[in-house]
Amino acid sequence: MxxxxxxxxEKVTTLADAIARFVPDGASxxxxxxxxxxxxxxxxxxxxxxxKRDLTLVGPISDILFDQMIGxxxxxxxxxxxxxxxxxxxxxxxxxxxxxxxxxxxxxxxxSNFTIALALHAGALGVPFLPTYTxxxxxxxxxxxxxxxxxxxxxxxxxxxVRALTPDVTIIQAQRADVYGNxxxxxxxxxxxxxxxxxxxxxxxxxxIVGPKVISSDPNRTVVPGFLVSxxxxxxxxxxPSPIQGYYNRDDNYYAEYHxxxxxxxxxxSWLARWVTGVKDRAAFLETLGAERVAGLxxxxxxxxxxxxxxx
Amino acid sequence: xxxxxxxELMVVAAAREIHxxxxxxxxxxxxxxxxxxxxxxxxxxxxxxxxxxxxxRTPASxxxxxxxxxxxITGALACMTMLECMALLQQGRVSLGFxxxxxxxxxxxxxxxxxxxxxxxxxxYIRLPGSGGACDIATLAHRFVALMAHEKERLPEHVHYIxxxxxxxxREHPRLKxxxxxxxxxxxxxxxxxxxxxxxxxxTHPGVAVDDxxxxxxxxxxxxxxxxxxxxxxxxxxxxxxxxxxxxxxxx
Numbered sequence: 001m002x003x004x005x006x007x008x009x010e011k012v013t014t015l016a017d018a019i020a021r022f023v024p025d026g027a028s029x030x031x032x033x034x035x036x037x038x039x040x041x042x043x044x045x046x047x048x049x050x051x052k053r054d055l056t057l058v059g060p061i062s063d064i065l066f067d068q069m070i071g072x073x074x075x076x077x078x079x080x081x082x083x084x085x086x087x088x089x090x091x092x093x094x095x096x097x098x099x100x101x102x103x104x105x106x107x108x109x110x111x112s113n114f115t116i117a118l119a120l121h122a123g124a125l126g127v128p129f130l131p132t133y134t135x136x137x138x139x140x141x142x143x144x145x146x147x148x149x150x151x152x153x154x155x156x157x158x159x160x161x162v163r164a165l166t167p168d169v170t171i172i173q174a175q176r177a178d179v180y181g182n183x184x185x186x187x188x189x190x191x192x193x194x195x196x197x198x199x200x201x202x203x204x205x206x207x208x209i210v211g212p213k214v215i216s217s218d219p220n221r222t223v224v225p226g227f228l229v230s231x232x233x234x235x236x237x238x239x240x241p242s243p244i245q246g247y248y249n250r251d252d253n254y255y256a257e258y259h260x261x262x263x264x265x266x267x268x269x270s271w272l273a274r275w276v277t278g279v280k281d282r283a284a285f286l287e288t289l290g291a292e293r294v295a296g297l298x299x300x301x302x303x304x305x306x307x308x309x310x311x312x
Numbered sequence: 313x314x315x316x317x318x319x320e321l322m323v324v325a326a327a328r329e330i331h332x333x334x335x336x337x338x339x340x341x342x343x344x345x346x347x348x349x350x351x352x353x354x355x356x357x358x359x360x361x362x363x364x365x366x367x368x369r370t371p372a373s374x375x376x377x378x379x380x381x382x383x384x385i386t387g388a389l390a391c392m393t394m395l396e397c398m399a400l401l402q403q404g405r406v407s408l409g410f411x412x413x414x415x416x417x418x419x420x421x422x423x424x425x426x427x428x429x430x431x432x433x434x435x436x437y438i439r440l441p442g443s444g445g446a447c448d449i450a451t452l453a454h455r456f457v458a459l460m461a462h463e464k465e466r467l468p469e470h471v472h473y474i475x476x477x478x479x480x481x482x483r484e485h486p487r488l489k490x491x492x493x494x495x496x497x498x499x500x501x502x503x504x505x506x507x508x509x510x511x512x513x514x515x516t517h518p519g520v521a522v523d524d525x526x527x528x529x530x531x532x533x534x535x536x537x538x539x540x541x542x543x544x545x546x547x548x549x550x551x552x553x554x555x556x557x558x559x560x561x562x563x564x
Contacts (some may be wrong), residue, residue: 035364035394037380060394061444063378084441086340087377091441098426098439110425112447113363114398121395133402134448137482139425139474158485187385188364189393245385252377303386 010179011232015205016281018231019046022169022201026054028079030120030167030199032062034190036086037245038173039065040205042238042282048072049277058120058167060113060191063242064258067091071268072276073103079165081113087252088259093268102265110140115147115162117191122164123198129161136160170199172224173239175246176214177206181229184214184221187245193223201230207247209234218308235282237294248297316545318499319563320553321517322459323349324545325497326410329457330355334407335400337361337449340379341562342459343410345553347371352552361400363445365392375557398445401452404490409449409456414440415471416458418531419509420478420493422450423471443475450476455494462498462528469531479509501525502542506534515540 013021023029029047032039044065047055056077057066063086069075070083071093078094085091096102111119114134122130131152135141141149146163172192174183183204185192196202204224209232215222241254262268279285286294319342326346330336332355338347347360348371360368362379367390372383385391400406413422424446427438450456456476460466478493496503496511504514512534516525522539526532545553557563 035380036378037364037385080442082442082444089441094441095439099437110442112443113394113445114401114448117393117395117398133485133487134398134451136451136485136488137474137477137480138447138451140443140447142474157487186391188362188366188380188391190364191394193393194395243380243382245382249382250377255377299382 009226011181011226011229012179012209013231013233015043015046015233015235016050018203018233019043019050022203022230023047023052023055025052027168028056028058030058030170030195032059032065033170033172033192033195034185034188035061036063037187037243037250038185038239039063039242040171040173040238041065041240041242042235042285043171043203043205044069045276045285046281048074048272058165060111060116061086064091064255067093068272068276070094070097070106071103071262072272075106077107077109079109079111079116081111081116083108085255085259087255091259092262096265109146110144112140115140115144116165117194118162119146119165120191120194120198122162123166124194127164129163131159131161133159165198167195167199169201169203170195171203171205172196173244174204174206174224175244176208176210177204177224177232178210178212178215178226179232180212181224181226181232182212182215182222183224183226183229184218185223186221189223196224196228202228204229204232205235205238206232207236207238207244217310219310237286238282240286240289240297246299246302248299251293251297316550317563318517319560320545320550321542322497322499323553323563324549325502325542326457326459327353327549328543329455329495330358330408333357335359335361335405337363337401337406337409337445337453338379339410339412341412344376345557345562346410348556349549349552353548359389361397361406363394363397365394365397366390367392371556375561398448401448404452404454406453407455408494409453411446411449411456411458411476413446413458413460413476415466415468416460416496417467417471417478418469418511419480420458420496420505420511421471421474421480422446422458422476422478423473425473425475427472429465446476450478450491450493451488452491454490456491457494458496460496460498462500462525464528464530467529467531479505483509500528503533510534512536513539515542517542518544
């Protein structure tokens with residue numbers, strides 16, 4: 001490749017620019033796909049700061065990220081298996097929206113982890129639905145319009161069809177990526193790989209940008225192929241308070257403080273002003289958090305994988 | 313005065329549901345500790361499956377708040393996708409899964425989606441976090457065990473919303489026949505299920521009267537001629553629990 005075409009294929013941009021360009025009002029946005037780790041909190045906060053409206057949030061369990069976005073009023077619809085605070089239980093903004101329409105009503109499409117994983121897998125496969133046995137007998141099946149019973153061909157048995165999900169944009173957190181968006185992710189993958197393939201646009205938020213040779217030295221770890229990616233953003237500690245394996249640990253206290261500090265709407269508004277709307281970007285967020293607290297989350301004992309020979 | 317607390321008793325009751333060689337959907341909170349107890353005592357060959365994509369043959373080296381915390385990844389057997397874990401469940405390769413819930417009913421149906429409490433003008437809709445993987449585990453694992461607080465409101469005859477199916481006509485489906493609730497471990501007792509799929513009182517925890525359990529259950533709970541007492545934790549089990557959760561974060 002020539003230098004010029006290399007340049008054209010580069011997708012590095014700021015998080016603010018990526019959100020402005022690829023997350024329009026009304027978009028469906030998949031986030032927090034790996035479950036409790038690698039949740040793109042920095043991206044969610046930028047969406048809030050840019051005052052996006054009427055988004056559909058898609059994700060199995062996004063810990064407190066979806067609660068924050070619901071409370072900030074950016075979401076009109078949530079497609080999820082679970083919304084809350086994993087360590088503490090329920091989350092208050094989700095409850096306020098569902099119980100008292102504060103700040104406004106939010107429609108929820110209730111999935112199970114398996115049905116949402118299948119919906120994203122169907123999207124990734126480019127098929128309209130996938131069959132399963134899960135949810136038979138449940139009210140999830142009875143009330144979710146994207147799940148329906150049918151008689152299976154070949155076996156004539158009752159099965160559930162799960163309608164495909166194709167998010168407008170998937171925001172995926174990576175440990176490292178190159179400037180073209182090829183990204184390494186390790187640890188639990190959740191529905192990350194499928195959400196990347198199902199989406200129309202992909203934003204990679206990475207802890208660090210590395211050379212393309214680092215990526216191609218270990219191709220089994222490439223979860224995101226760069227040609228599917230619209231933007232790559234280097235945002236250190238972009239997943240805090242969720243953990244990133246090999247980079248930093250979970251800030252458990254932050255979740256406990258969020259639980260205590262968002263019980264009332266007024267409390268949440270103060271929380272939002274302090275941590276989201278009152279800071280300009282993730283670097284400023286980390287300043288608010290304090291260097292000592294950030295340092296305390298560092299990996300204490302590295303655990304490197306065995307050397308892997310990709311030679312021939 | 314017993315030398316253990318109620319959470320520890322429940323953990324040990326849950327641990328005893330794990331058989332050696334079981335493939336277990338572990339979950340978090342008390343069942344996480346139950347897996348640690350079982351692995352260190354009677355079920356050294358149990359395999360732990362975590363729906364985020366993690367397979368483990370050893371418990372995480374330190375207490376974790378979520379299944380995606382660093383220590384649960386370090387030393388794992390495999391880190392895969394959620395779909396790959398759910399595939400194991402759907403193929404019938406998962407022996408047991410643990411669940412929590414806000415409500416459980418007579419037939420072992422669980423609700424973790426939404427409830428209504430009170431009546432008339434006092435009626436209040438409460439939204440709960442939802443299924444997560446609970447619906448899948450209940451539908452597809454060979455056995456599931458629920459852990460919950462024993463309060464009359466939480467044990468209605470019929471749950472408000474079936475998040476996770478227990479026993480019902482759907483169990484006639486050839487692929488769902490194998491599954492269903494094995495036990496409900498509450499803060500007062502252990503319930504099990506008879507051939508008709510209805511719950512009965514199997515044991516009461518030490519110091520809890522049968523009448524107390526019946527008065528706090530929302531339907532006429534069947535009892536055995538003689539109700540057993542839930543076995544207390546032994547010293548070895550307690551040591552495992554306290555080594556793992558020394559500050560009693562989960563085992564309050």
